[in-house]
Amino acid sequence: MKIFLVRHGADDEGYRGGWSQRGLTEQGIIQSKQLGNYLHHHAEQYEIHTIISSDLPRAVQTAREIEEKLNIPSSFVKDWREMNNGYLAGMLHEEAEKNYPGVYFNALEMGSPFPGGESPRNFYNRICASFDTLCRDMEEQKIESNVLLITHGGVINILYYLLDKREWSNKSSFHPIDHTSMHTIEKIVNGWSLSTMNMVSHLD
Template sequence: MILLLLRHGQTEADILNVHEGSADFPMTDLGHAQAERMAQYISSRFNPDIIISSSMTRTKQTTEHIAKSLNTEVVFEPRLVEWNNGVLAGLKREEAIKKYPMPPNGRPITEAIEKGESELAFRHRVEEAIYEILERHKESEQVLIVSHGGTISHLINVLLNNSITDGMIFPTADLGLHCIEIKNGKKIIHFLNYSLDRFQ
């Protein structure tokens, strides 16, 4: 199986400089343009059997561009949404630092921010989703997942069997694309975080 992991495009939260996470901001005009370019790139090089998308607005909007160019079945998976950052969602970053400062030694992975979820709960949610996806679509040759930066980082760590305590983070740019092949029990990393904006 070729597994493609794609992040959504630029959102209004990026312009407003607020914490996004579980805040459901739509994409900007630039985000839509980014998604359209990536749709053309993917359709010229890949042929996913299915697109599995987070159920948030920004990923749905990204998925619309990709699906239109591929004419492929789309399934929405709520467990692929971004980290539930509780009281931080939609809050200006400078205000968040004052109202909810990070503990001196960081927040334990088992401790949830107010009205949110812990890093460990986030990891478990994503892990459950990807294992179910791999089992359900094991006969597929190519699967495209459209999700979020934090979710994708966890997805890659799960696929590589990295522990949550290893501290491995895989950043993803707007419309960043990752390609991992699963073959005979091996994980072949073809590329990580490919961005058309970086390679124009």
């Protein structure tokens, strides 16, 4: 029983991410197609039966490229979104600096939300609850394994800390999580464990 975490393809780095409604760049679309082709050619190795994705456009576009190759429809779930950065979502960096100077993810207190958004603590709790639900649904066979979960870098980073049983905060260091990288979580005797990290061989 496995969960394959995938970060969405590349988006425009000139804008704030979070709950941005901006989509992929041309490079991001190419990366997503490459991953889709790779999973199609290695279908017997991965045995993916379910695709779940964040419903933000950059994740949706990534999922669409993959589901076309695997012939598996995606389910789009709001709970797997990146952190809600409120009014800053999708804003040009220069505009954000002007209107909200000093407001950055790692500058917030754990209980302090982005203007119009959520706090790091709320973000962490949302992702932990979503992961618990997903694991339980797989174990109870409400969701068919194996699962490909297309989400965001901040989400995957939280799951690294959760699975390693380490405390997370918005000031914690960030694991290597490249665009369209895959990170494998496997069911073991005592729970779930990471077995493959930041796999990007499809981009070679």
